[in-house]
Amino acid sequence: MSGSSAHDALPPSVRDSLDALLDCLIPPSRDGRLPGAGALGIGRYVAARLGASAAVLLPGFAALDARARDRGGAKFVDLAPERRSEVVAAYASEDPGFLPGLIFHTYAGYYQEPAVQHALGMEGRPPHPKGYTVGPDDPRLLDPVRARPTLYRKA
Amino acid sequence: MAHEPVDVVIIGAGPAGATIAWSLADTRMKIVCLEQGDWMDPAGYPTTRMDWEMRRFGDFGLSPNSRGREADYPIHDADSPIHVSNFNAVGGSSILYAAHYPRFHPSDFRVKSLDGVAADWPIDYALLEPWYAQNDEIMGVAGLAGDPAYPPKSVPLPPVPLGKVGDTLARGFNSLGWHWWPSDSAIATREHRGRAPCIQLGPCIMGCAQGAKGSADVTYWPLAIRAGVELRTRCRVREITLGPDGLADGVIYYDAEGNEQRQQAGIVILACNGIGTPRLLLNSASSAFPDGLANRSGLVGRNLMFHPYGMVTGLFDDPLEGYKGPTGCCILSQQFYETDAERDFVRGYSFEILRGMTPVSTALWGMSGGRLPWGTDHHAAYAKLFDRTAGMVMICEDLPEPHNRVTLDPDLVDSNGIPAPRIAYTLSENSRRMLDHGVARAREVLQSAGARETFAEAPLAPAGWHLMGTARMGVDPETSVVNEWGRCHDVRNLFIVDGSIFVTAAAVNPTNTIQALSLYIGDRIKQNLSNLFD
Numbered sequence: 001m002s003g004s005s006a007h008d009a010l011p012p013s014v015r016d017s018l019d020a021l022l023d024c025l026i027p028p029s030r031d032g033r034l035p036g037a038g039a040l041g042i043g044r045y046v047a048a049r050l051g052a053s054a055a056v057l058l059p060g061f062a063a064l065d066a067r068a069r070d071r072g073g074a075k076f077v078d079l080a081p082e083r084r085s086e087v088v089a090a091y092a093s094e095d096p097g098f099l100p101g102l103i104f105h106t107y108a109g110y111y112q113e114p115a116v117q118h119a120l121g122m123e124g125r126p127p128h129p130k131g132y133t134v135g136p137d138d139p140r141l142l143d144p145v146r147a148r149p150t151l152y153r154k155a
Numbered sequence: 156m157a158h159e160p161v162d163v164v165i166i167g168a169g170p171a172g173a174t175i176a177w178s179l180a181d182t183r184m185k186i187v188c189l190e191q192g193d194w195m196d197p198a199g200y201p202t203t204r205m206d207w208e209m210r211r212f213g214d215f216g217l218s219p220n221s222r223g224r225e226a227d228y229p230i231h232d233a234d235s236p237i238h239v240s241n242f243n244a245v246g247g248s249s250i251l252y253a254a255h256y257p258r259f260h261p262s263d264f265r266v267k268s269l270d271g272v273a274a275d276w277p278i279d280y281a282l283l284e285p286w287y288a289q290n291d292e293i294m295g296v297a298g299l300a301g302d303p304a305y306p307p308k309s310v311p312l313p314p315v316p317l318g319k320v321g322d323t324l325a326r327g328f329n330s331l332g333w334h335w336w337p338s339d340s341a342i343a344t345r346e347h348r349g350r351a352p353c354i355q356l357g358p359c360i361m362g363c364a365q366g367a368k369g370s371a372d373v374t375y376w377p378l379a380i381r382a383g384v385e386l387r388t389r390c391r392v393r394e395i396t397l398g399p400d401g402l403a404d405g406v407i408y409y410d411a412e413g414n415e416q417r418q419q420a421g422i423v424i425l426a427c428n429g430i431g432t433p434r435l436l437l438n439s440a441s442s443a444f445p446d447g448l449a450n451r452s453g454l455v456g457r458n459l460m461f462h463p464y465g466m467v468t469g470l471f472d473d474p475l476e477g478y479k480g481p482t483g484c485c486i487l488s489q490q491f492y493e494t495d496a497e498r499d500f501v502r503g504y505s506f507e508i509l510r511g512m513t514p515v516s517t518a519l520w521g522m523s524g525g526r527l528p529w530g531t532d533h534h535a536a537y538a539k540l541f542d543r544t545a546g547m548v549m550i551c552e553d554l555p556e557p558h559n560r561v562t563l564d565p566d567l568v569d570s571n572g573i574p575a576p577r578i579a580y581t582l583s584e585n586s587r588r589m590l591d592h593g594v595a596r597a598r599e600v601l602q603s604a605g606a607r608e609t610f611a612e613a614p615l616a617p618a619g620w621h622l623m624g625t626a627r628m629g630v631d632p633e634t635s636v637v638n639e640w641g642r643c644h645d646v647r648n649l650f651i652v653d654g655s656i657f658v659t660a661a662a663v664n665p666t667n668t669i670q671a672l673s674l675y676i677g678d679r680i681k682q683n684l685s686n687l688f689d
Contacts, residue, residue: 085530104519107515107518107522111514111518112209114205120514122514128364129203131353132355132476132479134318134355134479135316135317135318137318141326151493152303152304155268
């Protein structure tokens with residue numbers, strides 16, 4: 001299942017919840033240079049990585065909604081961002097298996113995005129074919145090593 | 156189906172098989188090499204795509220057990236603290252190696268005489284030196300002459316650049332007064348034998364899309380094929396067969412469609428490295444050799460040596476541009492290489508300096524270590540990690556111990572139904588002490604270089620790259636499998652040219668020595684062709 005089809009197969013409400021959750025995991029940076037993971041569309045990557053097992057998210061999102069209503073009287077996606085984080089933290093403590101896989105895929109998808117790598121000071125491209133420039137080196141660094149006696153044993 | 160008999164069949168197209176294929180090609184003998192993998196397509200290597208980092212969890216992963224490639228065979232290594240990392244393709248594990256390419260030291264061939272442990276090799280550094288030199292030129296070794304840790308030697312190509320990581324750690328070594336030197340690397344730092352120069356892509360360990368890294372598919376194989384060697388891919392050998400005269404007379408293998416094939420040959424050469432070679436010998440048991448072919452000594456599969464690795468990562472305040480440059484080749488230190496009676500272990504280790512982590516690796520490393528939270532503090536925490544790491548590994552000499560061994564698993568088989576290897580390995584107390592010493596010294600280096608925190612892992616579980624000792628060399632048939640030029644004591648036309656013939660492991664990456672041995676053994680075969688089996 002491609003990223004698009006796996007994501008599209010999720011119910012719309014779950015897609016919205018997934019985006020909101022990913023924005024909790026990696027929110028926009030305070031200076032605005034880095035987008036949130038949900039807004040960046042990492043949900044498609046996460047859904048693709050989970051594939052058919054994306055369905056295991058459904059009970060978790062239902063639980064997030066239930067706790068959101070308990071705490072804030074609204075669905076998870078309708079809470080303010082800081083309240084969403086509180087709900088996620090509370091649920092994660094009750095169900096320790098819910099977040100780790102999502103975090104893994106979210107981090108992996110987010111940090112391979114060109115826009116994110118640009119914001120980190122990179123060029124936002126694969127290493128090949130342009131490569132990188134390294135050096136030049138300071139040849140004087142080796143002077144003390146050259147001055148040493150030999151280290152190897154004759155045998 | 157039976158093929159026309161050939162003079163030589165080589166099993167395995169990795170560095171050892173490629174090298175001896177080229178070496179023997181000038182005899183004009185009919186030579187066929189059988190390789191269970193296929194040619195790799197550099198255009199498909201991970202660094203050509205944005206998702207390259209995550210492919211180390213998939214088709215470019217370290218373990219053949221999880222990579223999902225048809226060419227691989229399973230290895231039962233779950234009970235070992237070090238897991239096997241190999242690769243099956245034309246070029247073998249050099250497709251994924253870092254190309255760190257040091258030679259052994261002279262003392263590595265005289266371990267028993269000098270230090271009273273293990274056994275001496277039946278050959279020495281001086282004998283191998285011309286073959287090291289020839290191999291350095293063909294593989295395209297980059298480095299710098301004058302290293303006080305080695306006897307004088309020339310190096311064909313200029314060294315890979317240190318970059319900020321190397322510069323920073325070199326200053327750390329200098330402040331401690333410890334040895335370091337630019338790494339010998341099988342990387343074309345300028346155009347060499349038709350290979351394009353290195354452009355500092357970074358992850359050599361996922362295949363070199365530039366073709367600058369000296370993997371055997373781009374070094375020896377084009378030369379060997381041009382000289383007339385036939386390379387058959389996707390051919391998995393099941394067993395070596397014996398003729399009525401007690402000599403090996405060929406192999407039985409499965410082709411890409413799973414059909415059984417027969418290849419007769421006058422000489423059989425094994426080049427499957429420290430796991431694959433004993434596996435094939437053990438799978439070739441017969442009434443003449445009920446415990447495995449060429450195994451009258453009982454040593455086939457025994458004395459398995461890895462190099463126990465430890466890794467220490469330093470976290471620095473300033474950016475290091477660590478995502479640029481060959482990830483595994485920067486500088487090395489052999490300050491603690493030779494035996495020192497003041498230490499609580501015998502023999503020693505090398506330090507090899509890695510570059511820094513890339514964006515996704517940084518995030519996942521931060522996550523796994525609890526250093527990168529989700530939520531509002533995420534970006535601030537990531538900024539303190541990204542491009543601020545430098546890694547050091549220590550590569551420890553593993554001593555041969557008979558209980559560390561390769562056997563055949565009673566249940567596990569590959570996709571052709573051939574019994575798979577099973578690894579029994581325990582980390583020795585000597586290795587444990589060496590790792591502890593290395594971790595402590597690595598922290599000193601990193602702190603001297605300015606690291607504000609250090610993080611250690613030892614032994615490094617997935618680091619079973621170097622597979623040695625399981626069919627060792629020696630002059631006594633009672634205590635070795637092959638003689639001093641790779642010929643099996645028990646089967647005079649059966650040769651082994653890979654890491655399994657190592658007597659001891661040294662404390663450096665083995666590929667240069669494997670290939671130098673292949674050149675040397677090839678030369679001995681050629682010198683003795685007229686009376687090879689007398």
